Structure formats: structure tokens, C-alpha cells
Amino acid sequence: MxxxxxxxxxxxxxxxxxxxxxxxxxxxxxxxxxxxxxxxxxxxxxxxxxxxxxxxxxxxxxxxxxxxxxxxxxxxxxxxxxxxxxxxxxxxxxxxxxxxxxxxDAPERPVYAAALVAASRGEAAAVARVARGPVELLGRVLLVRPDGSSGSGSSTSYAGGPGVSHEGSLGGRPELDRTAVAEARALLAAGRTGTLELSEDGARCPGGVTLLVESSVPPPRMIVFGAVDFATALVRVGKFLGYHVTVCDARPVFATRVRFPDADDIVVDWPHRYLRRTVTDDRTVLCVLTHDAKFDVPLLEAALRMPVAFVGAMGSRRTHEDRTRRLREVGLGERELARLRSPIGLDLGARTPEETALSIAAEIVAAREGGTGAPLTGSATPIHRDGGGRGTGAAGAREAA
Incomplete structure (x- = not known):
């Protein structure tokens, strides 16, 4: 939903x-x-x-x-x-x-409305609904925020759980509500959507009530370093995939809104300095398109030591070899260097900025989903992999095969 x-x-x-x-x-x-x-x-x-x-x-x-x-x-x-x-x-x-x-006229309508407002604003929230169980509980809904609060509307607080509150109820059963709120918060923290099986008294065991918990989380970040022509196309593809896209370049003449109208943020700063001060997480994608050692090396030295999802750098194979040598000289080990995807992108024979952006995006999706990047024709691998670790917000469940 x-x-x-x-x-x-x-x-x-x-x-x-x-x-x-x-x-x-x-x-x-x-x-x-x-x-x-x-x-x-x-x-x-x-x-x-x-x-x-x-x-x-x-x-x-x-x-x-x-x-x-x-x-x-x-x-x-x-x-x-x-x-x-x-x-x-x-x-x-x-x-x-x-x-x-x-x-x-449904009593649950305000809860659904609050959940939709939160999700449409890109705020973190989880919605828990009874999918299977007693007829009178089907469709009952809870809205949970990261801190357990409802954020708006009516809420119920529990003794022994300071700050733990929610909007809505799964049928006026406090123990079931209490367990559902806790479980929904855990799924929300992981950015996951999935089902839970609880007994009607709230115990975590199968056979009673099945809850569908949908998590809405802020979109993951894509940071594109280098305000080059290839970056313009990559920004558009990143937005299409649901990322919050930032362009960073130290040159103010190139890092402009005119050149990157689709970017969420445009930052004029040295790439490594910006990366060290901005917020990243394990969903963040870093694409280094500068292929200039004075920018690349200090940036990648920082990036490859951070727990982000993807680090890729553009350049020829000769550039990659020189870049790798320089990174070893500044102290990066083989485990850190193994995280670097360079030259960035899958082998599509791409030449234009748009084709190159597609190539880069394809590698990002393959890395995230565990795909091989090989043609499906003649392949024995599953077409649809288990998506249990993905969130529905942002780049999560929006892609259909």
C-alpha cells in the first residue's frame, strides 16, 4: 500500500x-x-x-x-x-x-490517512494490518513511528514502555497491540516489509494472527561526484530508481542547477570533505565520475572505509590501475579495495551518457539484489529473487519484472 x-x-x-x-x-x-x-x-x-x-x-x-x-x-x-x-x-x-x-465512514480511516501522509512525505513509519485471523480482526490497523509514537491523532501508551505509543488498534487487545508495535518497530528499523505470526494474546508464535507490516523509509541516497555530462544522465536514472540524488563537485561553474535540474541537492565542495561531513548509511550509493586523481584518491580513501552499499568509479582500465596503486600507497588494504567497482558499470557496450548511466544503474541494482548481470536467456538462476531484505519505501518494492 x-x-x-x-x-x-x-x-x-x-x-x-x-x-x-x-x-x-x-x-x-x-x-x-x-x-x-x-x-x-x-x-x-x-x-x-x-x-x-x-x-x-x-x-x-x-x-x-x-x-x-x-x-x-x-x-x-x-x-x-x-x-x-x-x-x-x-x-x-x-x-x-x-x-x-x-x-x-470506517473507524480505521484516520489511521490509514495518517500513514499515507507520512509515507508521501518520505517519513519513516510502519503500518501493521491483520491479514489472517479471526474475522473481526481482519483489516485492523496500527501506525507506528521509529520511536514508537504515532506522531498525530489519538494514541495509546503502555506502562513499562515510556515513549512507546501507537495510533489505531488490532481489535482492542492490549497485549496483541503491544507485541505488534514492538515487532513493527523492529521491521521498520531494518527497512523491511513482511509478515509476522502472533497468537491472539500477543505471543510470538504461529497459528493465531498473521500481520502484514509495511515499512516506509526515507529514500536511499545516491551521491554523484563529478559534475560531468555522464552525471546529468545518471542523476535522471537515479531519480527514476527512487534515490535521493546529490551532485557534488568542487567547481562552482559546473555544479549548477541549470546543468542538473533533476538533482535533489547540488553541493560545491571538495568531494572527500563533503563525504566526511554528510550523512550516509548502508543503503547509500556513491558514484565517482571525476576520474581525476586529485579528487578520486582522497574521496575513495574515505568512501572505501565507510559502511555504504556501493562504491563505483569511472575511468579506463589504465586509470583504474593507477588509481588502485595510489590507494594502496595511502594505506588501503585488499579487502577495502575489493569493494571498489571500477570501471563502474556493466558491460553493455555503452557509449553515450544515457547508455553509460543505464550501465551504472544496472550494476547498482545487480549488486543490491545479488544479480549476476548475465542475460536471462539460457540462464538457470531464478528470475525473481527473495526480496525479504528490501524496504517498500524509495527504491524498495517499486520495480516489477
Whole structure:
């Protein structure tokens, strides 16, 4: 649901009734992961996707029905060997989809509205919904912030847990709410979307209540060092993939808004100095396009010692060899040098800035997802890998195969 928060937030602000279908679990080869959503408003407008096209029509009908009868349902879709034209996933996978009406008169509406506002603003928040369990609990929802607070609206605080509060309830069961808040905070801290199995009294054990927890986290950062023509194209691709993109260059004549209209931030500073003072994390991607030793070496010396997701540098193989020699001279060891992806990008035969940006982006996605970068034709590797470690915010669940 949170992967289409911008549109749903607009619908909520306009007072529209809508129903949202969210992928709860997947098995085998499935094109979308948990958290992927399709929503339908009372006028029949649809946004989002749960399957890349395979079962969209059937899910659309379920949303229309949910708007009419106000009932939350969990539906399973799989491939039918007996009838190849039956509604199902032709890729052979299985998905479970939770369909929830969010009508203006529903008591949970304010909780959904607050969650959509948070996600559309890029704030960290987690939404926990009952996907499986007693009928009276289906669709009940909690909104949890990183510190456990609701941020707005009504909230409930628990004794013994200072500062731990939430908005909404999973059916007025304090122990279940308490456990759900704690578990949702843990998934949010990891930037993950997934399911939890709890007993009705809140114990962490299977067989009672299944919760779908969707995490919305601020977008990961892509920092592009070097205000060159290739950077202009890479900024556009980075934004397309959901990154918050910063361009940094020490030369003010090149690092301008005119040259990089799509960048979120433009910084004029020496690259290594900016990197040391800015905020990064284990999702941050660093792309060094300067291929100038006076910028590259001090920058990469700092970058390769930081716990970021990806460090890549542009340049010829000769430039790479010279750069590696210089980095060894300043004290980097083989383990640190092994993290450097240089020359940056996959071998696509790219020549133009746009083709090169595609090459770089392809390597970033492959590194993040554990892909090989090899053609799928003739390959025996799974097409859809387990995406359990990804968050739905930002670059998370927005890509469908």
C-alpha cells in the first residue's frame, strides 16, 4: 500500500472511498513482492499493480466488491495447470492478496490517512494490518513511528514502555497491540516489509494472527561526484530508481542547477570533505565520475572505509590501475579495495551518457539484489529473487519484472 502512497494520500485528502489490495506473501516465481499494491476508488479509477498484469482484473473486481460490502478479504492466486486460461499467475508463482476497504465512514480511516501522509512525505513509519485471523480482526490497523509514537491523532501508551505509543488498534487487545508495535518497530528499523505470526494474546508464535507490516523509509541516497555530462544522465536514472540524488563537485561553474535540474541537492565542495561531513548509511550509493586523481584518491580513501552499499568509479582500465596503486600507497588494504567497482558499470557496450548511466544503474541494482548481470536467456538462476531484505519505501518494492 505504501508504494502508492502519493496517489492514495491525494484520494484520502479529497475524501474519496477506495479499496486497496496488497500483496501479503509470495511463493515461487512472482513479479511483485510483499507490500506491492493496487487500489480502486469509488469511481472505478485504479492505480498500482500486484502482479505485473497476471491477475489485475480479478483483484480489481475484489476491490470493487470490498467497496460495496465493506469486508476485508484475503485471496490466494496461483497458476492452474488444468486450465491455462484461468485467473492466475502464468509465471507459476503463488501470491496472497489482502483486500481492504478504506471508506470515509470506517473507524480505521484516520489511521490509514495518517500513514499515507507520512509515507508521501518520505517519513519513516510502519503500518501493521491483520491479514489472517479471526474475522473481526481482519483489516485492523496500527501506525507506528521509529520511536514508537504515532506522531498525530489519538494514541495509546503502555506502562513499562515510556515513549512507546501507537495510533489505531488490532481489535482492542492490549497485549496483541503491544507485541505488534514492538515487532513493527523492529521491521521498520531494518527497512523491511513482511509478515509476522502472533497468537491472539500477543505471543510470538504461529497459528493465531498473521500481520502484514509495511515499512516506509526515507529514500536511499545516491551521491554523484563529478559534475560531468555522464552525471546529468545518471542523476535522471537515479531519480527514476527512487534515490535521493546529490551532485557534488568542487567547481562552482559546473555544479549548477541549470546543468542538473533533476538533482535533489547540488553541493560545491571538495568531494572527500563533503563525504566526511554528510550523512550516509548502508543503503547509500556513491558514484565517482571525476576520474581525476586529485579528487578520486582522497574521496575513495574515505568512501572505501565507510559502511555504504556501493562504491563505483569511472575511468579506463589504465586509470583504474593507477588509481588502485595510489590507494594502496595511502594505506588501503585488499579487502577495502575489493569493494571498489571500477570501471563502474556493466558491460553493455555503452557509449553515450544515457547508455553509460543505464550501465551504472544496472550494476547498482545487480549488486543490491545479488544479480549476476548475465542475460536471462539460457540462464538457470531464478528470475525473481527473495526480496525479504528490501524496504517498500524509495527504491524498495517499486520495480516489477
Amino acid at each position: 505504501l508504494d502508492i502512497a502519493d496517489e492514495l494520500n491525494r484520494w484520502a485528502e479529497e475524501g474519496r472511498d477506495f479499496a486497496v489490495a496488497t500483496v501479503v506473501s509470495v511463493g515461487g516465481s512472482a513479479p511483485r513482492g510483499p507490500g506491492a499494491a493496487l487500489a480502486v476508488d469509488s469511481g472505478g479509477t485504479a492505480v498500482g499493480s500486484v502482479s505485473g498484469g497476471c491477475v489485475e482484473g480479478a483483484v480489481y473486481d475484489l476491490c470493487v466488491q470490498a467497496l460495496q460490502d465493506g469486508r476485508t478479504v484475503l485471496e490466494r492466486f496461483g497458476y492452474s495447470d488444468e486450465d491455462a486460461f484461468a485467473v492466475g499467475l502464468t509465471c507459476g508463482g503463488v501470491i496472497e492478496v489482502l483486500v481492504t476497504p478504506v471508506r470515509a
